[in-house]
Amino acid sequence: MKKSIFISLFTFFIAITSGIAQDETPAPSLNSGTIYSQFEYLNSVSNNYQEYKVVKRTNLDKIRQNVTDSLNVFKDQLVIVKKDLKERQAQIEELENQMAEVQQQLTKAEEARDSFEFLGMPIHKSAYNSIMWTIVVGLSAAFLFFLFQYSQSHKVISKARKDLEETVEEFEQHRKNTLERERKLKRELVDALNKKPV
Template structure:
């Protein structure tokens, strides 16, 4: 967190210096301009003594006040930036929580869309579809099997009826032949009894 703050401050100072440097610089003084230009001004108005610069105490106090004021402004701005950063982090945390909740709701909605309860048990639609098609195929197979069995049984029954009819005809013919034979035998018997001398 401290590194981010320092980087933010350095970026802010660099940007401020760049923006101020791009603008037309007013005449140098201790009442306006950047801190750097104020130091340049003090350097230019100060007297030289051997290899030293002699600075007026009023100028030194003025630049100290200006630096302190600038630092206080930067501190206030830093406090504001930190406050904004904290608010944004809280907003981000809130949005992440909402996103997580929405993701859970989406997952639940997709799960509810793709499944339903069948006979009191939750079942996925694809599994239900597979089960239903399996049942349909089994029932179709059973229907075809029973139709085949029915046609085979129908053939057997038809053949049995035909055989029965043929047997009944043979039996009827045999009965007629037997009756005819019996009549013939009775006639012959009657004729033979009539021919016998008494």
């Protein structure tokens, strides 16, 4: 419990200290800060005379020197930026030329990809696909036709086999009946021969 209170107080102390440290800003002067802050400082340290401000010549010379230095720095930076801009424009033009070449190569590659030689003739892939699908559809139709014919033939053969089996059964039944009749007739003949007086 004491530890958590100590940690809370320590954290609060650090937050207050960092807040105070952030609020401290450097005092304005003619030797540092932005041009705007230097003009504000110059305005605050200048004396008033009626509706005018009286500025010390040394302060005026100092701020003029600071403005001149800042302008020179900006001019140098502008020269560097212009030079950098020219270099970047040259790079952009070079990249645009390279992109145009790459686009031409891509167009040629797409044309080469979309067509090829088939049996010595150049043919476009879409035409080749159409021909191949026509062949596939034709072969599928032929397959279905022959499959239908096969199923019809199979039905005819199945019926013929069934008829043959029925005929064989009828023939067997007829043969059995005929054998039975022959046996009967032989018995009757034997009986008739046995009954005949000798």
